[in-house]
Amino acid sequence: MALFFALSPAAEAQFWKRKTAAPEAGGYEQALLAYRNQDYAAAERLLTPLAKQNHPQAIAQLAYMYEFGIGVRKDPAEAVKLYRRLMALYLEKAKLGDAEAQYQVGQLHYAGKGVPENVPEAMQWYAQAGAQGHLHSQYKLALLYDSGEKAPRDPTAAVHWYTLAAEQGHVNSQMFLAIKYYRGRDVAQDYAKAAEWFGKAASAGNAYSQSALGFMYAAGQGVKEDKQQALTWYRKGAEQGDKDSQYDLGMKLLKGDGVPRSVSEAAHWFGQSAAQGQMAAQFELAQLYAKGDGVKRDPVLAYAWYNVAIMSGHYPASKPRDALAKTMNADEIAEAEQLSAMWKFGQSIVRE
Numbered sequence: 001m002a003l004f005f006a007l008s009p010a011a012e013a014q015f016w017k018r019k020t021a022a023p024e025a026g027g028y029e030q031a032l033l034a035y036r037n038q039d040y041a042a043a044e045r046l047l048t049p050l051a052k053q054n055h056p057q058a059i060a061q062l063a064y065m066y067e068f069g070i071g072v073r074k075d076p077a078e079a080v081k082l083y084r085r086l087m088a089l090y091l092e093k094a095k096l097g098d099a100e101a102q103y104q105v106g107q108l109h110y111a112g113k114g115v116p117e118n119v120p121e122a123m124q125w126y127a128q129a130g131a132q133g134h135l136h137s138q139y140k141l142a143l144l145y146d147s148g149e150k151a152p153r154d155p156t157a158a159v160h161w162y163t164l165a166a167e168q169g170h171v172n173s174q175m176f177l178a179i180k181y182y183r184g185r186d187v188a189q190d191y192a193k194a195a196e197w198f199g200k201a202a203s204a205g206n207a208y209s210q211s212a213l214g215f216m217y218a219a220g221q222g223v224k225e226d227k228q229q230a231l232t233w234y235r236k237g238a239e240q241g242d243k244d245s246q247y248d249l250g251m252k253l254l255k256g257d258g259v260p261r262s263v264s265e266a267a268h269w270f271g272q273s274a275a276q277g278q279m280a281a282q283f284e285l286a287q288l289y290a291k292g293d294g295v296k297r298d299p300v301l302a303y304a305w306y307n308v309a310i311m312s313g314h315y316p317a318s319k320p321r322d323a324l325a326k327t328m329n330a331d332e333i334a335e336a337e338q339l340s341a342m343w344k345f346g347q348s349i350v351r352e
Contacts, residue, residue: 027050028047028058031043031046031047031050031061035061040065043071048062054085056104060083060086062082063083063086063113063114066078080114082114083113083115084114084115086108087113090104090105094128097132099128099129099132099134102125102126102128102132102134103134103136103140105125106129106137108122109122109125119150123141123151125137126141127141130164135165135168138168138170142159142173142176143158145158145161156186158186159180162180166200169200171204171206171209172206174198174200174206174209175208177197178194178195178197178198179194179212182198192223194216195213198216202233202237207241208237210233211233214230214232214233214237214245215230217230218230218248227257227259230252230258231258234248235249237249241272243273243277243278244273244278246272246273247270247278247281247284249269250265250266250268250270251266251284253265254266254294262294263294265294267285267288267294267295269281270282270284274305274308275345275346275347279309279313282317283316286302286304286305286309286317286320287320290306290324298351299324299336300328300332300335300339303321303325303328303332303333303340304337304343304349305349307321335351
């Protein structure tokens with residue numbers, strides 16, 4: 001749940017860029033810092049006079065605190081009163097054509113804050129703001145039309161709003177648009193356009209897009225095949241924690257495909273990916289432990305990772321696991337079974 005209902009992502013990002021500056025005494029920024037530091041009493045003390053002066057973010061934050069009883073007595077009625085005040089403030093500006101206010105009115109209708117939930121009404125306000133270039137309204141509309149969960153699915157409208165937001169540099173919109181062009185979903189399949197949008201999102205640091213772009217360079221889809229570019233993007237994604245990039249980079253290193261072969265580094269990336277549940281990486285890591293290739297041979301860890309890979313859906317791992325079991329004693333198998341049973345997503349497997 002968002003920290004501040006009425007604070008747009010852009011507004012909050014702008015604030016945190018200047019968060020190291022000394023806040024004005026009694027100001028909203030000081031209240032925000034107090035809230036972030038979980039000093040709710042100070043936050044309420046600072047927000048209350050600002051709310052009385054019709055500071056919209058202060059009203060929104062107080063409403064949120066009363067709604068959920070965060071640092072104050074839970075008071076749904078008071079929260080509704082504050083949300084209604086907030087609606088009145090934004091609605092006045094929205095009717096004058098203020099795009100941010102239109103977005104916020106849409107948000108209130110969408111979430112049912114101070115008014116009954118009304119998604120069609122919210123979408124009308126998002127559309128007015130989006131037509132003026134309001135980035136988050138465009139993205140919100142794209143998601144609603146794309147998912148079809150709270151509004152009738154409209155693929156054409158979804159692509160339209162994704163494109164407008166993507167052209168303004170909205171990274172998630174660029175990624176989702178690229179996926180559509182890659183898969184040919186709601187648009188004609190176009191690898192070149194997919195690569196273009198993945199490239200923009202990847203350059204902005206989107207890990208999924210970095211992985212996808214690496215794959216496209218490796219396969220020569222929409223771009224000229226380029227192993228070095230593939231490795232570059234796989235590594236960028238891997239370093240950001242993308243499990244598929246980590247696996248793909250590991251495979252390149254294992255095979256020496258476009259890069260000097262390094263099984264130990266491959267094992268490192270397989271380990272990172274395997275911990276995140278990537279079943280192919282779990283299998284490859286098991287193979288390395290079984291052979292002692294790039295890592296110290298450890299049948300127990302190999303068996304455990306084979307088991308985890310099977311639990312993740314990599315069923316062919318059962319054959320090498322069963323073959324390995326024939327070389328292990330009962331205590332080793334019991335330990336491996338226990339290690340795999342205790343494995344949790346996000347964790348590696350370590351023997352004591």
